[in-house]
Amino acid sequence: MTSIQLFYSRDCPGDILRANTLQALDHLGINAEMRTAETVPEQIGTPLPALAIDGKIVVSGVEPSVRELELLLKDHLQEREEDSPCGACGMGCSGMNGPENCPMCVQDGKNGSMAGRIIGFAILLMILFLAMKILS
Incomplete structure (x- = not known):
């Protein structure tokens, strides 16, 4: 399951980023765990608002459109499938059995x-x- 984390602060609430991310996930039919965390830029080392997919920050300091987020999510899922040990089903086969x-x-x-x-x-x-x- 894809994990999405949104970092924001009181100065940069990231409401548009959150709404666009939810719409992109809905359009793509992706069931993802989404968490939000109030933080300061120094804690994560990037401008806020920021968006991380599976622990990797992919957006920071901007609020991309729904279409841009859809492309980001598709690219991330494609990379994850390519990295999985089993390319046939994309499930990863846990890497042990092949x-x-x-x-x-x-x-x-x-x-x-x-x-x-x-x-x-x-x-x-x-x-x-x-x-x-x-x-x-």
């Missing part, structure tokens, strides 16, 4: 186990060998 033991990949019929591929290749070779014998 995609061949991922319940999501197996459910989707995307089981990419090496043993299955080897067996399939061996069967294909046997069929080709048999076809060559019959034709010769």
Whole structure:
């Protein structure tokens, strides 16, 4: 689940940033945990208001439009999928079992186990060998 944190202060409440972020999440259909924290710029080291996605500050000192936030969120989700050990389902497969033991990949019929591929290749070779014998 994506975690979003909004940093604000009394001088920079970030109401527009919060509203635009909620709209962007709604448009994209992303279920995210959103937290707000009143702070001072020195505590986080950036101008306020600021927005962090999964602990990484991606916006600071500005209040981007809904469309800009949608693009930021899409980019972040795409990066997270690319970093996950299993690219087939995007679930990450917890990194321990690999995609061949991922319940999501197996459910989707995307089981990419090496043993299955080897067996399939061996069967294909046997069929080709048999076809060559019959034709010769």
